[in-house]
Amino acid sequence: MTRPPTAAQRRVIDAADPVTGRLRGTEAQLAALVKRGLAFRHPRPPHDHFLTPAGHRVRESAPQEPAEPAPDQASAAGGGFAARVGGEEEAEASGPARVREVHSAWQGLLELRRMTNPDGATDRPCGWERTHLVRAAALALEAAGHRPAGKDGDGYRVRATPQPEAVAVYVPEGETLRACAATLERAGWQAGEYTEPRTRARYLLASPRRA
Template sequence: MRPPTAVQRRIIEAADPETGRLSGTETQLAGLVRARLAFRHPRPPHACFLTPAGHRVRKEGAAPAPSPPPAPATPAPSGASGVFAARTGTETERPGTEGAARAREVRSAWEGLVELRRMTNTDGARDRPCGWERAHLVQAAALALEAAACRPAAPGTPGYQVEETPQPEAVAVREPTREGLRACADALSRAGWQTSEHAERRAGGRYVLASPRRA
């Protein structure tokens, strides 16, 4: 494999430090893809990310202060908005897509995220969260839960809720039943998250604290 050009190195060094997403002209990105230093995500907007080989190049000669990149892409498209959004259970309106159509969207998004893990984790691991998930904790955890067939809450309907927490790289998952809470914890554990159950000091209920596993 030919060594990257000076321009390619600059693009690689400016990649998002968490997700490995690249910025550049279409010609520049296509060259990195041909050199197997980047791959194009199969889902719109077809953003380019570093491959494990690209991550190695970046690690060998990374710039000390890469320029800020655009926001990372979400794993998959969906619905009228054109962008998939996993259900966190905190939505104020009832969801539009249901049944088999929603199941297909969730399955497609989860498959896209697993592929993103394979291509952006430096060791190609599919069973461990990637940089995109650590940068989008609530959406990533919600997708893992919905893909595992756990049921999100909807207005007037019980189910799980995923919320941010003050702790870095951690989300809180609440579910009205103990059985449902444990099912959520199991689903996240299978998806590569570390989980622990805690008691609410004021409300008296329980919740699961979850964070992406790094190794």
């Protein structure tokens, strides 16, 4: 069994950027994480270090930050930025500070795409998004100005599905549904409209585009 990271290494991992996984630490700390397969050094300048999928799993195993926070905990889990998936109690609270946070997170995600997609493409999702489908889709929607569902029920809700690499997006019917589909497609996702057989509710089924 692999040894757990040391306390110092754990602090570096926990302090990683919540969206991009970019690390900050001493050369010795970063080299040790690379040696253990928890981080990698990007080959292009400025040669920053990022968490590997294994490093992300370690980070998300922290008691203070569940791997998939419940909707009402999405903004409060472990501090740092959390994309609003819809249904959070505090989702209605917004303002310039939240807009700046979302913009910064989206720009960070585009940079992560550039640095981790083999061809440097920013128009399609990267590996992090494929392992964090709900949060990635929610970030794309919020960054484009869509409003997450609050207490009134209006707005989008992003939920996991049994299908691999697919999320369900529930929004009020009509133009908003089509607008969310267009937003996700511009962000590099494939989105189609479906109807639940039992409830007849319309929803989007979205998955990251590969090419």
